[in-house]
Amino acid sequence: MGIKQKIGNKILNSSGSVQHYKKQIDKLTKKVERLEKENNSTNRLLNTLFLDYDLTPSPLLQNFRDLSLELLRFMDNICIKYDFEWWMRGGTFLGAIRHDGFIPWDDDMDSGMMRSYYDEFVDVLPEELERNNLDNKIKINFRQRNAFVEGATSFLQLFYYNDLKDGVDLTALDVFPFDYMKDYNGEDFGQLYEDVRLQYYHDLVDSNGDYEASIAKVYESLNLTRDQTPFMLNGVEGSAGPNRLNKLQVFNTDGIQPFKRVKFGKYEFPGPKDKDYYLNNYYGDYWKVPRVLTFHQRMGRLRKFPEINEIMENEAIYLKQVNDNFE
Template sequence: MKKNLSEIFPDRRREYESEPTLRQAQLIILRILKIVDYICRKHNISYWLESGTLLGAVRHGGFIPWDDDIDIGMTREDYNRFLSIAKDELPDDLFVENLDTTEYAGNTWTQIKDRKSKIVIWGQENQHPGLYIDIFPYDSYSSNPFRRVFIEKLYKLLYINVYAINAPLKKPYFKGKNAVINAIKLLLKMVFFVFAIFNKDVIYKLNLKTRDKRIKRMDKNPKINYGYGTDVLNWDKVFKAEKIFPLKTMKFEDGEFLVPNDVDYVLRVFFGDDYMQLPPESKRVYHNKMIKTILPEEEVRKINKGFYYNKGEIDL
């Protein structure tokens, strides 16, 4: 099957060399999305475009022009099903990276990475460097506010608050808007000093110790509220099930992909009511420090060395 997918979705990166580097990267990860979409449809697995990728589909008909990744969501059940087959069905030039496939994953969600490219992300130097798409698990959250906040979201909310409180002050410290922002940050540090003494890495490790139990409990919840997995600490969004399901299709670049049922509502939750307006140019930034879309064979071998499937080195 791997050979067939390589034939259906051939690697055409050398045909893109005349394009700007960012556009080359977008076309490489668009191929990854098409392959994931193919596998999901074959096995009746649901997914949907989300976050900036969904915004790009609506506002630009494809990628946000300065975006360098793709985000999709899946219910936890479909996420687990996808992961159970992905390593066997993906072409050899793609790699499933998560905490079960490599100790260097860093994230608690899954990334499908291209083995023959390199993108350097701030703070992710130890991970596999290939261009990627993000796949986020969505859990079913309880309607009981106490249970949701103090059990299902506990580590998530701790992590977000610790990250915010410990964020460095902006320079120059006492000029213009920075003076107001920094004053608020200092006030928050004093009021919520207990968060300031925490370390987000400690919370990350504590989250991993209990995540399986939390996920198992949450699986018993009525399927009426879906949000980023209890183990996905960076974001806290929850949607009514009817805002996501039944899924629809929408054009993204030259393909049709699955999107939430109420796209407008979902985008308002993510980005606010003015999501169709372009941000100021100063906010049109991408994640990476550097992108290389075509690598010599020696570098391909080098970047894949040390990453493992089931404790066996990846075959190149």
């Protein structure tokens, strides 16, 4: 018997550790089982409340949703004017299908555009904001990616601001680019995708923002094209990836396009053609409230301002008038 084993046996025999740890394991096992039952019960309760009851939002939340809908409507008006195709994606589309509007705990909006339309939308957006007297309210932002490369930017974000407290974003709309793949045989290319994403951010910074040259390298590395093909996937600027917020997926284009307008709140906006195909691939069983919820905390920040409810209401009215008179 080796010295390490002798010492180990001595410790176990002298302290009664075997029995002690067995009791601790039994206690922890029972505690985990109890917590699992509590978690399951809470999840069933949330499913009942959020899916089977018509919950009434507070005045502030309703004003927030009204303003958000008008921001989404403004984007839709631009796209209709220029014949750009776009769609509700992620939690926004899920809310439209499962809740007839916003997911109860969601406080921003997600949309998608194929790369060609995305680039054109970015080009005309400043002119449309100025023409509609919104350039002092809707701010164009490109998401910072300093965690990858210092100074790198990614997908388009539209923030609706008010000058309260030196500027507060009242709501936000994310616009994610998507790309077509020339061919796809089902292989796992997650690591390549991550490597190409990182290189893209380096190229973007090193070239002082030469987007066209940087994205051209991405297209070459991932075998992408701007022409429609049977396969499409998230642009490298987004949140998808093997170790990212959303899993990297290659969608069958004919499951997503042509887009179909669906009701979201009091309006209709484009969404994926086959809702079950998209949402099952994205969320799994999308008719169940997830066990872990993600919050952006925007409403928590807005509640701190005593006058915020009146501000939100007035901004929603203002933006609705813009949309009603949009040309």
